Structure formats: structure tokens, C-alpha cells
Amino acid sequence: MTPNRWSDLDRPPLNEAALRKALLGESSLWTDLDVVESIGSTNTELAARAARGEAAPGAVLVAEEQTAGKGRLDRSWTAPPRSGLFFSALLRPEVPPHRWGWLPLLGGVAAAGALARSAGVDTGLKWPNDVLTTGKGGERKIGGILAERVGEDSVVLGIGLNVTLREDELPVPTAGSLALAGAQGTDRDPLLRAVLRAVEDWYGRWTEADGDPAAGALLDAYAAGCVTLGRTVRAMLPGGDELVGEAVAVDGDGRLLIASEQGVQHPIAAGDIVHLRPAAGE
Structure with a gap:
């Protein structure tokens, strides 16, 4: 029998109609939501749609499967179909462009907070924008955020989160998933709603503060997590x-x-970070 989207009963498809009803509206940041079965990269496709005039600010593109998902530093991001949340949002920030670099960090704060509340797992952020579970199994990466500029005035914010990946499906030993962290629920519909609402909330605060991360409390929230x-x-x-x-x-x-060791503070804008020892008191 040919596999179909209902073959794996542990991984049912997203309910696009219900998601649109719950998330779209006149007062919402989100103006459109499209769920596709399989795509190369939601970031790439949404950027292309925007360039063709087929996507407006607030559009969200969700894929049940990504075959060429993108991570930081041109790395790939792949996972089994319907095993996670893989989506991108088109934003037109009305804040000074030099503050747009906070968008992926904003996405991390929103995702980590939403998952902690809705899935009941301990989460944390590894600089700059990896989402971790931090429970008894140690720190495991369950997601990442990638922001890419589109034209002169827009940004595509992509978020990938592992939800039901099993141990034998993990791409690397340091990866994880909500299921492996003991999440109280792995239904992707409410999880996606929670993350998108959190992004909308933090984006609104950030915008109201003209992109100032301190004034909008984003800097404190990021540092705390x-x-x-x-x-x-x-x-x-x-x-x-x-x-x-x-x-x-x-x-x-x-x-x-x-x-x-000499006490000199070095600001790092980009790079890979390896945690060598726990924080004091852990």
C-alpha cells in the first residue's frame, strides 16, 4: 500500500482550516496561513512568493516536510514528515534596520516560552537562537531560528522545532524533541498556535519600542532564558x-x-558556541 499522510497515526497532519480560523483576523499580525505537504525550504519558498507579489506581510507558510530546510551557517535541517513544526513568516518590521538582527533572538524567546507553557517542558536558549530542552536528559537541541532579509523592507523568519522525533531518528546525538523530553502533549496544532501567538506578542512589544530590545523587555527575557x-x-x-x-x-x-582569562570582554556577533562547563551553581 502506498503511504499517505494518515499512514503514521502518531503523526497526523495539521488542520489548516482550524489553524486559519484560530490565528487569522483583522487585529492579528498574521494575514494568511498556508500548509503544504512537502517543500524544499519554507524560507526559500516564502521569500520567492514575496518577490513575485504572492505573499504579503503577515503570511505564514507551514510545511509538513522540508526536503532542503536551512539552518544557520548554510547547514541543512531535515526531519521525517509531520514530526515537527517547520514554518516561516513574512514580516515587514517598522523599526530601524540596524535592529533587525534581534528578530531571530525574538523568535527564540517566543518559541522557548510557548513550548514551556504549552508542552510543559523545561526550555532554554543557546546563543544566538537554538532552542533547547533542559530536563533530566541534559541539554538537547530541539529547534532553531533563521531570519533572512527579503528585498529592502522585509524579513522571512523561519522556525523549525522537533516535536515527535524518536531517538533513532535524531540527526546528531545532541539533538532532541519534545516527545523525548517528556512533553505533556505533542499535538502540533496547539503547539503551532502557541508559538505563533507568542511571536506576535513579542513582535508587537519590540515594534512598540521601536526595536529597542531593552525598552521592550526583549533583552531581559532573552538573558533570562x-x-x-x-x-x-x-x-x-x-x-x-x-x-x-x-x-x-x-x-x-x-x-x-x-x-x-585576561578579563577582556570580546563581543561576538556570529559564530558557533560550544558549552564547555556548566554555569556556576548548576
Whole structure:
């Protein structure tokens, strides 16, 4: 028998009609929502739709499966069909462009908070925008956020979250899923609603503060949820350089401040971070 979208009863398809009814409306940030069965990358497709004039700000594109999903630093993101939430939103930020770099961090704050509330799991953020579960099984990456500029005035914000991946389906040993973290529920419809509503809430605060992360409380929320802070880390920087030190803060530009053994603070705008030791008191 040919497999279909109902073959795996543990992974039913999303209910597009119910999601549209719950999320779209005159007062909502979200203006359209489209669920597709399989696509290369929701970020790539939504950006292309915007370029063709087929998507307006507030459009959300959700895929049951991504065959060429994109992560940070041009890495791939793949997962079995209907095993997670893979979606992108088109935004037209009415804040100064130099503050747009906060959008992926905003997405991380929104996703981590929404999952903690709706799935009942402990979550954290690894700088800059990895979403982790932080329970008894240790820290496991369950999601990531990628923001890409579209034209002169828009951004596509992509979020990928592992929901029901099993141990034998994980791409790397450090990955995880809500199910493996003991989530109280893995129904993707309410989880997607929760995350999109949280993004809308934080985006509204950020916009009202003209993109100022401190005035909009985004900086404090990010710092409170960032498990990188207070730890000894190794930063692998663009160009091949490395820096080892204590991650002491996130600054107003979203950069990670790492204090070297000499006490000099180095702002890191991009790079891979490896957690070497737990924060003091853990």
C-alpha cells in the first residue's frame, strides 16, 4: 500500500482550516496561513512568493516536510514528515534596520516560552537562537531560528522545532524533541498556535519600542532564558579563529560578550558556541 499522510497515526497532519480560523483576523499580525505537504525550504519558498507579489506581510507558510530546510551557517535541517513544526513568516518590521538582527533572538524567546507553557517542558536558549530542552536528559537541541532579509523592507523568519522525533531518528546525538523530553502533549496544532501567538506578542512589544530590545523587555527575557550565559564556552569564529572564555552577557546589539582569562570582554556577533562547563551553581 502506498503511504499517505494518515499512514503514521502518531503523526497526523495539521488542520489548516482550524489553524486559519484560530490565528487569522483583522487585529492579528498574521494575514494568511498556508500548509503544504512537502517543500524544499519554507524560507526559500516564502521569500520567492514575496518577490513575485504572492505573499504579503503577515503570511505564514507551514510545511509538513522540508526536503532542503536551512539552518544557520548554510547547514541543512531535515526531519521525517509531520514530526515537527517547520514554518516561516513574512514580516515587514517598522523599526530601524540596524535592529533587525534581534528578530531571530525574538523568535527564540517566543518559541522557548510557548513550548514551556504549552508542552510543559523545561526550555532554554543557546546563543544566538537554538532552542533547547533542559530536563533530566541534559541539554538537547530541539529547534532553531533563521531570519533572512527579503528585498529592502522585509524579513522571512523561519522556525523549525522537533516535536515527535524518536531517538533513532535524531540527526546528531545532541539533538532532541519534545516527545523525548517528556512533553505533556505533542499535538502540533496547539503547539503551532502557541508559538505563533507568542511571536506576535513579542513582535508587537519590540515594534512598540521601536526595536529597542531593552525598552521592550526583549533583552531581559532573552538573558533570562539563555543557558549560555555564565558558562565557559568556546566560540568558533568566522575565519577559523577560536575564543575561550566566560559568556557574561548579551549586549544591546544581540552580541555575546565573552570575557577572556585576561578579563577582556570580546563581543561576538556570529559564530558557533560550544558549552564547555556548566554555569556556576548548576
